[in-house]
Amino acid sequence: MHKAEFERQLTTLIQKGYPEMAGMTADEFTKNLAPLQSLAEALPIQEDDQQEGFVPFVLVVKGDWFDGEKAMQAIQRQKKAGFSVMDTEEIRRFTPIEGIEIPTGMAYLMTEIDTGKETLNVTPNDAMPILLEQQRSPLTLEEGIALITHFPDLLKKNNGFSLLGSRCGDRRVTAMWISENKPKLGWCWAGNPHTWLGSASCQARLDEKKP
Template structure:
């Protein structure tokens, strides 16, 4: 059979898929079912699939499906995170000094739709804000007309697109903060990155996806600030 005469430049190629790309909402629903997140949240598989179908009718392409954290809190979601590693996939975890992770709630003024499931639109890892502190990044995100991701939303993103958690390119989720008994915000801001297996993480967790925190006034070259254009709930 003769070889093709087409030059390499003439051969059509597909553009590379961005690391932050998300599958269609029905596929995301199937992943939540397969991971056991739906069952953990007490949601019938059919209900998750139906919600994804209904949300797909009103949400723009590339939206992220999220389960209400009251049903599937971060402490429950984190162990479902996985990243490839030369020693095999490593299970996600929450750092030991964040036992109160599920008490981190949306910032005042950040509205999450009612209902068991909703979507977040146009998610972005915020790489351009690396080396900013959370205190500096929040007003900039707001100035851009965007909203910071909550921790639960950030974990859902990594569940659906594990490649978004990339060494030296991870992200904070400053839409979630803990309010102390005195009414002031706790100085910790949650983030998702990759463990180096040092300290209390343990050597066996090197390469594992990690839910941790950073101080609100500190800067990190390898942490962006995840944000979205908005949130869409199920029709009433």
């Protein structure tokens, strides 16, 4: 099950132009990500795998290797292309917050992702301690892009999600939601609640050197 899903996600990245954005051929790109497949295959299959808003794993390419604005435009949800209110340079200003350890390789696996239904209408500031108490980690901006790239239908009008794991030094928190029926990467204030925004989180981040 996980083997086929890993191959599907790898194919999706290739089809959406990630090798070109990384300055690689498709074969070179595949070779760089291939070691992660055994980690995906070793993950347990849980009952939560079928739960709405939950994903067992996502293949994440680190932000240094792709253009965030182009990646959003490559996302397709119900035949509508995604978009970002921020350009490439502004997206890159949002970096992982203290306490989040991103694996060192070009890509990694993010596991047991939840889009945050339980934190709808909770401010990002108030959602953070909830996630930490649950021993979960908030998603970064690039992880949010990865999640919607592979699972665009997870994004719903009544359940977008904030990406608390990336900040740029001000009060903004980036988020994904539906706007004009299109996937949108935007931002909201950290102290403002929204009935349609939860806070996405994951259980772990794995690479071939740190299983």
